Amino acid sequence: MVNHSQTVFDVTASTYDKDRARLIPGHDRFYGWAVGLIPADARRILDLGAGSGGLTALVRKAFPEAQIHLLDFSAPMLELANQRLGDDAGVTYEVGDYTRAKLPKGLDAIVSALSIHHLDDADKPQLFVRAHEALKPGGVFLNADQVLGPTPELEARYKALWLAQVRENGATEQQIRDSLYRQQEDRCATVEQQLQWMRDAGFADADCWFKDNRFAVMAGTKAA
Numbered sequence: 001m002v003n004h005s006q007t008v009f010d011v012t013a014s015t016y017d018k019d020r021a022r023l024i025p026g027h028d029r030f031y032g033w034a035v036g037l038i039p040a041d042a043r044r045i046l047d048l049g050a051g052s053g054g055l056t057a058l059v060r061k062a063f064p065e066a067q068i069h070l071l072d073f074s075a076p077m078l079e080l081a082n083q084r085l086g087d088d089a090g091v092t093y094e095v096g097d098y099t100r101a102k103l104p105k106g107l108d109a110i111v112s113a114l115s116i117h118h119l120d121d122a123d124k125p126q127l128f129v130r131a132h133e134a135l136k137p138g139g140v141f142l143n144a145d146q147v148l149g150p151t152p153e154l155e156a157r158y159k160a161l162w163l164a165q166v167r168e169n170g171a172t173e174q175q176i177r178d179s180l181y182r183q184q185e186d187r188c189a190t191v192e193q194q195l196q197w198m199r200d201a202g203f204a205d206a207d208c209w210f211k212d213n214r215f216a217v218m219a220g221t222k223a224a
């Protein structure tokens with residue numbers, strides 16, 4: 001199946017930020033867990049699929065001394081990140097596909113939010129291997145993402161619950177339609193499968209630290 005994720009984000013970049021808070025039930029706790037799992041002494045951080053910089057801005061606030069590199073294949077999304085983060089010598093931007101781009105080495109943390117579920121399943125474990133290689137010993141890989149229900153029944157319940165949650169959150173029918181349009185490009189994998197791929201890649205303590213319906217925060221450490 002052809003992957004149209006880049007086009008989808010290029011086209012919907014302008015509405016993405018406005019929609020985000022309403023379309024991610026448990027938004028603050030989800031992102032809070034993602035930032036909270038980064039080692040306190042992290043100085044070199046890579047954000048995979050940084051998009052409009054929603055996660056990056058929180059990381060920046062918690063790690064004002066860190067060098068943060070944003071990698072994303074949608075130039076319009078990175079442009080929004082640049083507007084959000086402003087003039088900051090500690091922040092660098094790269095337009096590129098992270099399944100192919102050379103990742104910086106010796107990183108303290110690799111973070112990613114709501115992005116890796118756009119990859120085909122064959123590409124996810126390869127990315128986890130490359131993330132493991134790019135980290136320093138003791139470095140952390142953190143993936144805050146949408147996951148697949150472990151059974152078709154649970155997947156159907158995830159969908160129904162998400163619709164009820166976002167309507168309760170005040171999402172408009174247009175916002176829901178835009179989100180469903182983006183979701184055409186989703187290729188979610190289960191938590192169990194992703195933790196196994198992380199362990200196979202060499203992560204010592206892969207675990208899921210937070211989960212609210214299909215929104216999960218998974219992390220693993222490269223052994224010191």
Ligand SMILES: C[S@@+](CC[C@H](N)C(=O)[O-])C[C@H]1O[C@@H](n2cnc3c(N)ncnc32)[C@H](O)[C@@H]1O
Pocket residue numbers: 005006009048049050051052053054055071072073074077096097098099112113114115116118119
């Ligand atoms: C839903 S947005 C999330 C943005 C941001 N991380 C956040 O939490 O708000 C997903 C981002 O991943 C990017 N993306 C998806 N697949 C990618 C790939 N293979 N290489 C680079 N960027 C990718 C998209 O362009 C998009 O900006």
